[in-house]
Structures are given as structure tokens and as C-alpha cells.
Amino acid sequence: MSGPNTEYDPVEVTPLKAEQVDAAVTEALAAIEAATTLEELKEARLAHAGDRSALALANREIGALPPQARKEAGQRIGKARGRVNQALAARQVTLEEEREARILVEEAVDVTLPWDREPVGARHPITTLSERIADVFVAMGWEVAEGPVVEAEWLNFDALNLGPDHPARTMQDTFWMEPAENAIVLRTHTSPVQARTMLTRTPPIYVVCPGRVFRTDEYDATHSPVFHQVEGLAIDEGLTMAHLKGTLDHFATAMFGEGITTRFRPSYFPFTEPSAEVDLVCFVCRGAAVDADGATCRTCRGEGWIEWGGCGVVNPRVLTACGVDSQRYTGFAFGMGIDRTLMFRHGVEDLRDLFEGDVRMTAAFGTEI
Numbered sequence: 001m002s003g004p005n006t007e008y009d010p011v012e013v014t015p016l017k018a019e020q021v022d023a024a025v026t027e028a029l030a031a032i033e034a035a036t037t038l039e040e041l042k043e044a045r046l047a048h049a050g051d052r053s054a055l056a057l058a059n060r061e062i063g064a065l066p067p068q069a070r071k072e073a074g075q076r077i078g079k080a081r082g083r084v085n086q087a088l089a090a091r092q093v094t095l096e097e098e099r100e101a102r103i104l105v106e107e108a109v110d111v112t113l114p115w116d117r118e119p120v121g122a123r124h125p126i127t128t129l130s131e132r133i134a135d136v137f138v139a140m141g142w143e144v145a146e147g148p149v150v151e152a153e154w155l156n157f158d159a160l161n162l163g164p165d166h167p168a169r170t171m172q173d174t175f176w177m178e179p180a181e182n183a184i185v186l187r188t189h190t191s192p193v194q195a196r197t198m199l200t201r202t203p204p205i206y207v208v209c210p211g212r213v214f215r216t217d218e219y220d221a222t223h224s225p226v227f228h229q230v231e232g233l234a235i236d237e238g239l240t241m242a243h244l245k246g247t248l249d250h251f252a253t254a255m256f257g258e259g260i261t262t263r264f265r266p267s268y269f270p271f272t273e274p275s276a277e278v279d280l281v282c283f284v285c286r287g288a289a290v291d292a293d294g295a296t297c298r299t300c301r302g303e304g305w306i307e308w309g310g311c312g313v314v315n316p317r318v319l320t321a322c323g324v325d326s327q328r329y330t331g332f333a334f335g336m337g338i339d340r341t342l343m344f345r346h347g348v349e350d351l352r353d354l355f356e357g358d359v360r361m362t363a364a365f366g367t368e369i
């Protein structure tokens with residue numbers, strides 16, 4: 001700031017000269033006009049009306065003028081700052097209006113969109129498939145039976161003719177509840193429901209039991225320590241392997257469509273005799289073993305068949321152990337993997353997708369009631 005000077009003529013102080021002031025105003029107005037956003041206008045305000053702006057600095061010079069010169073200089077600067085401030089205010093209004101208008105367009109909310117776009121939950125596909133499976137059997141007059149997942153060793157094994165030295169009873173396969181002397185397991189299959197049903201009811205018996213089962217398996221794309229099976233049990237007079245085959249063919253067709261039937265391969269289960277592995281006609285190549293281009297079918301690896309579960313005619317020893325007259329009655333039983341069935345039906349390639357609780361997986365199946 002210049003020192004006091006009685007001889008002072010404002011015209012002589014450069015920042016206060018009319019041309020300088022006008023130039024500062026012109027520059028300020030141009031900058032204000034050029035600002036196309038509120039941020040740019042803020043910068044223009046700082047540069048041309050802020051403490052360090054040319055007009056603010058000129059204003060400070062007024063104090064150093066002789067009293068007679070202050071009025072004119074004050075008026076000149078005052079008018080100049082007034083014009084700049086007015087232009088700033090006007091531009092502010094314009095830019096705010098523009099912003100409002102833009103927000104109205106850009107952030108418009110379409111109130112006519114469906115209101116239920118918040119994700120709603122869906123039932124787990126294993127639950128819905130279990131119910132569908134049960135429905136297939138209920139439609140044939142069967143009943144749905146249930147049993148506990150924490151099961152007595154005797155029902156899970158002994159009653160089913162699984163002697164104490166059967167390999168399936170080793171610690172590798174079974175989760176034992178502590179203390180071990182209580183002889184309680186997490187059921188390794190749904191077959192104890194067979195035993196429970198026979199012990200509590202009198203034939204004829206036609207039941208299905210979908211449920212959770214447990215084995216000490218690794219957790220990978222095709223194994224899980226927790227999985228799902230559906231058990232079927234029929235006990236009546238005169239039941240044969242043919243009834244079993246017809247029932248499973250119907251079940252396969254209900255799950256996979258017309259033409260998808262089953263075949264039996266000899267096998268062994270202590271609780272059935274004879275026993276069989278059940279295979280399905282490959283639902284991709286439909287038994288042709290090759291795909292549309294003549295290449296080996298990747299789903300069944302050229303077999304034309306896919307393994308689905310186990311089955312057999314109930315071993316008379318099991319009937320006897322469960323209080324059923326094995327002279328009068330015969331029966332058949334089967335057990336299928338529900339998870340496997342779901343993977344086949346829906347092309348799920350990794351079993352873990354069914355257990356990891358990602359709602360995107362579940363929601364894709366929608367909600368079936």
C-alpha cells in the first residue's frame with residue numbers, strides 16, 4: 001500500500017486509473033460469462049471479486065489517498081465492484097437454474113416402473129425340487145415320511161443289515177455324535193426312514209422321504225459333507241423288481257421328460273437283495289452317446305447313460321428286523337441324490353453353488369409354491 005500523499009491524484013495511482021479499473025471489470029465480466037458451471041463461477045469469483053483480485057487490491061489503495069481524492073476513487077471502485085458482483089449474482093442464478101434443470105432430467109425417477117424391484121427372496125431350489133419330487137409320488141398315492149437327521153446308529157446301520165464291520169460304518173464315512181458310547185450319528189443316508197416307517201406302521205406302505213444326509217466327504221465340485229437324498233419305500237403283498245423298475249421309470253420321466261427311462265446295473269447294498277445301481281438315459285444325447293456333430297457326448301462321456309442312485313428289493317432280514325412279516329410281504333426301496341438331480345435338470349456344474357447361499361443363484365430359480 002502506498003504511503004499518505006497530500007498531493008495525491010487518484011488518476012496517478014495505477015490500480016485506480018479509470019482504464020485499469022474498466023479493464024479489470026471487462027476481464028471479470030468476460031470470466032463470469034465464460035463460466036459454464038458453478039465450480040467455474042466460483043473460480044471466477046475468487047479471481048475477480050476475491051481478496052486478491054485486482055479490484056480488491058485497488059480498493060485498498062483508497063485508504064492511502066488524500067481525503068479529497070478518496071470520494072471519486074471510492075465511487076469508481078465501488079461501481080466497478082458493484083457491476084462485477086451483480087454479474088456474479090446473475091450468473092449464479094442462471095447456472096443454478098441450469099443445474100436444476102439438468103438434475104431433473106438426469107435424475108428423473110420413472111414412477112411408472114414396477115414397484116417391486118427390491119429383490120424379494122426365493123425358496124432354495126433344493127427345497128422346491130424336493131417338493132416336486134414328493135408331488136410325483138403323492139400323485140401316485142404315496143405318502144411323505146420324515147425322520148430326524150441326528151439318528152440312532154442302530155436305525156442308520158444295524159436295522160438295515162449293515163453289520164458292525166461293514167465298510168460304510170468306518171469313521172471315514174460317518175459323523176459320530178459325542179460321546180461315542182451313545183451310538184448316535186448324523187444320518188449317512190435317508191434309509192433309516194425305511195426302518196422307522198416299518199417299525200411304526202403296518203403294510204401296505206408307500207412312502208418317500210426327501211431329506212438332508214451327512215458324510216465326511218471333501219467339499220468340492222461334486223462332493224459335499226451335507227447333501228440331499230430322496231428315499232422311497234414300498235411294502236405290499238406281491239411287489240417285485242418290475243414294480244420298482246416301473247416306478248423309477250415314471251420318476252425319471254417326471255424329472256427329465258418323455259423318453260428318459262432307467263436301466264439297472266447289478267450292485268450290492270446290505271439292505272436290499274437283489275440290489276441295483278440306477279442309470280438314466282443321458283438327458284443330453286438321449287442315449288445316442290454322441291452329440292449333434294457326432295462327437296462323443298460330454299455329459300455321459302459316450303455312455304448314453306448317467307448314474308442316478310441305488311435301489312433294490314428290501315432284504316427280508318431288514319423286514320424281520322423292523323417287525324414286518326417277510327413271508328407275507330415284499331418291498332422295494334430306492335435312494336437318489338436330490339442335488340445331483342437338480343444339477344442334471346438345470347445344468348448346475350458346481351455342487352458348491354447350491355450350498356453357498358448366494359441369492360443370485362437362488363433367485364434365478366424363482367419362487368415355486
Ligand code: PHE
Nearest residue numbers: 189191310311312333334335
Ligand atoms: N441308501 C443308499 C445310499 O445312500 C441308497 C439306497 C437306498 C440303495 C435304498 C438301495 C435302496 O447309497
